[in-house]
Amino acid sequence: MRVAMYVSAHVERLFRVLASTTNVYLVGGTVRALFTGEDVKDMDLVVEDFDAAVESLRHAGFHVSEEARSFRVVKVSVGDQVVDVAGFRTETYDMVSRKPVVAPARTMLEDASRRDFTFNAMYARVASVGQGVLELEVEDPFGGLRDLELHLVRAVGDARVRFMEDPLRMLRVVRFAVKLGFDVDPDTYAALREMHGELRRVSRERVRDELVKALMHDPARTVALLYETGLYHETLLFLGRMAEVRHDHRGHHHGETVLEHTMEALDRLRRLHGLTLESVLAVLLHDVGKPGTVRLVDGKVMFPGHEAASAEMAGAWLRAMRFPNRVVHVVRSAVEHHMRVHRLAETMSRRAMARLLLDLDEDPSLVELTLRVAEADAGTRYTELRAALTDMLSLPRLLSGYDVLSYPERLRGPLLRLAREVQLTQGVRDRDQMLRLLRGLTLPKAMLPGSST
Numbered sequence: 001m002r003v004a005m006y007v008s009a010h011v012e013r014l015f016r017v018l019a020s021t022t023n024v025y026l027v028g029g030t031v032r033a034l035f036t037g038e039d040v041k042d043m044d045l046v047v048e049d050f051d052a053a054v055e056s057l058r059h060a061g062f063h064v065s066e067e068a069r070s071f072r073v074v075k076v077s078v079g080d081q082v083v084d085v086a087g088f089r090t091e092t093y094d095m096v097s098r099k100p101v102v103a104p105a106r107t108m109l110e111d112a113s114r115r116d117f118t119f120n121a122m123y124a125r126v127a128s129v130g131q132g133v134l135e136l137e138v139e140d141p142f143g144g145l146r147d148l149e150l151h152l153v154r155a156v157g158d159a160r161v162r163f164m165e166d167p168l169r170m171l172r173v174v175r176f177a178v179k180l181g182f183d184v185d186p187d188t189y190a191a192l193r194e195m196h197g198e199l200r201r202v203s204r205e206r207v208r209d210e211l212v213k214a215l216m217h218d219p220a221r222t223v224a225l226l227y228e229t230g231l232y233h234e235t236l237l238f239l240g241r242m243a244e245v246r247h248d249h250r251g252h253h254h255g256e257t258v259l260e261h262t263m264e265a266l267d268r269l270r271r272l273h274g275l276t277l278e279s280v281l282a283v284l285l286h287d288v289g290k291p292g293t294v295r296l297v298d299g300k301v302m303f304p305g306h307e308a309a310s311a312e313m314a315g316a317w318l319r320a321m322r323f324p325n326r327v328v329h330v331v332r333s334a335v336e337h338h339m340r341v342h343r344l345a346e347t348m349s350r351r352a353m354a355r356l357l358l359d360l361d362e363d364p365s366l367v368e369l370t371l372r373v374a375e376a377d378a379g380t381r382y383t384e385l386r387a388a389l390t391d392m393l394s395l396p397r398l399l400s401g402y403d404v405l406s407y408p409e410r411l412r413g414p415l416l417r418l419a420r421e422v423q424l425t426q427g428v429r430d431r432d433q434m435l436r437l438l439r440g441l442t443l444p445k446a447m448l449p450g451s452s453t
Contacts, residue, residue: 001138001145003034003124008132010079011043014062015129018085021056022049025108026124026136028115034124034136035148036180043083046111046123050087050104057085071102090114093165100165112141116162116169117176118154119144151182159191167198171210171235174225178218184225192229199234208321211235212277219266219280227259236284238313241291248301252378258290269376278327282334282373285314311336333360334370341374345382353389354424358417364393392424398434399423414447 005026007015018024025046033040047053050072057064063077072087088111091100105111108123115121122144124136138145147154153176155162155169163170170192177184184192199207214222223239226232232239239259247253247261256264262284269275269283289309295302315332323331340356360366367389375381399419404412419438428434 001140002127003136003138005034005124005134005136006132007134008079011081011083012129012132012134013060014057014076014078014083015126015134017056017060017062018045018047018053019126019129021052022047024048024053024126025139026126026134027122028120031122031124031138032119032144032148034138035145038180043081045083045085046108047085047087048108053085053087072104091165108139109141113157114165115156116166116172117144118142118147118156121156147185151180152185153177153180153182153188154185155188155191159185159188160195163191163195163198167195167200168202168206168210170196170199170229170231171207171214174222174229174231175210175214175217177225178214178221189229192231196230196234199231204320205322207235208323211321215280215284216275216277219270219275219284220263223259223263223266223284236317238288238291238317242288245291245294246301250300258287262287264379265376268379269372272375272381273372278330278334278369279372279376281318281323281327282314282331282338282369283376285317285331286310286335286338286373286377288313288317307336307339330363330366330369333366334373337370338373338377341371341382341385342378345374345385348385348388350388350392350427351421351425353385353392354421357389357392357424358421362393364390367393392427395424395427395429398428398431399438403435403438410449411443414443414449415441418443418447 015024026043027046028044029038029040030043032038054064054066054069054074057074057076065075065077068074072089074085076083076085088105088108090103090105090110091114092103093100112121112123121140121142123139123141125139126134127137128135142156143154153173155173173184173188173192176182211222223236226235227239227243242259242262243257245258247256247258249255253261265283265286266280269279273279287303287306287310289306289312290303293303293306293309295304311332314335315328318328318331337356337359340352344352344356356370357367360370368386371382371386371389397420399416401412401416404415407415415438418441419434422428422437422441423434428437
């Protein structure tokens with residue numbers, strides 16, 4: 001099969017140099033994208049005579065980085081992008097380390113046999129180059145085109161061998177399935193269920209990064225696939241208990257399990273707001289504490305204190321997965337306070353709004369995140385509440401530490417917080433009025449330093 005691909009002048013020159021020296025192939029996602037229409041940023045090339053190709057690139061003046069040459073890969077700077085150029089190679093794994101022993105391969109088929117999925121093992125040989133167009137001859141040794149037509153993710157050869165070589169490939173199955181909207185080939189699916197424990201050999205950071213990529217394509221389907229295949233045992237262990245506990249038929253619940261509710265909330269998040277890393281994680285984790293707090297009270301299924309339990313579990317999981325401290329903080333905070341948003345949407349109490357804003361550090365992005373978690377949870381927009389909170393956040397701070405220097409040091413912080421709460425509640429914008437209010441403030445016992453109430 002012949003296809004055409006348009007390239008920039010810089011890339012065309014690269015292909016001219018390589019094609020004049022050896023057979024050169026596009027491979028992997030670049031070839032897959034020719035048939036799926038995906039936006040693939042990286043371009044991976046494979047050449048038949050690797051050493052001759054590297055020398056020809058140097059001779060033509062390209063900047064060639066050889067840091068990974070022992071793996072038969074070099075990186076070539078082409079305009080404003082970097083292109084990987086690799087030689088045909090075989091890879092042998094010791095089933096302990098993820099790093100293979102690399103050796104030259106004699107044929108394209110040998111090189112293709114080490115790849116993960118059939119649609120990533122298609123090669124497009126450059127037949128001609130001219131006027132910004134590559135004429136490509138597609139070679140498909142494992143039926144990748146057929147699987148694209150069937151909408152299937154299928155491992156190359158024996159899926160169990162591919163997953164033993166690099167267990168992270170199991171999460172890549174999930175990522176491609178949700179990204180492309182594909183099903184998983186039955187044999188590949190069976191291998192996932194059988195071998196998910198091998199994922200424990202992979203570092204938390206690599207698991208986290210692959211998991212995030214899948215979640216950002218379709219978080220609800222990602223969660224469903226992780227649960228169905230058993231991969232949740234090594235990624236989101238809490239899904240197991242969430243699937244065992246049901247809500248009743250009150251409020252926005254309809255007798256669904258906590259896991260089903262979470263997947264529904266993730267779908268609602270995408271519909272209402274789109275997806276950001278923090279919002280996906282917060283909605284994913286907003287009810288993880290429910291199984292540990294479930295109670296039957298007067299025939300009603302209740303989850304007293306589940307938001308605090310969920311926040312604690314969310315923080316522990318995010319830290320274990322090595323997420324940045326900022327992500328841990330905002331997600332944990334949004335989970336902890338999302339139930340207050342529901343109550344505020346009913347009461348519209350300005351004093352309660354002020355206290356929520358203070359507990360969220362008056363951080364507009366954190367306030368918005370907390371609102372989005374609650375809205376995804378309930379499946380509705382809290383438009384009036386969002387507008388009121390936004391208006392309160394616009395109030396300038398009228399007092400500072402200088403205004404409370406005459407008070408004992410231990411009272412200054414609590415006084416400033418109380419004064420800000422009063423200002424937010426009453427909508428005060430005048431500094432003289434705030435100074436008068438400050439002089440009349442009395443700290444409640446609960447706000448006094450050292451108070452246990």
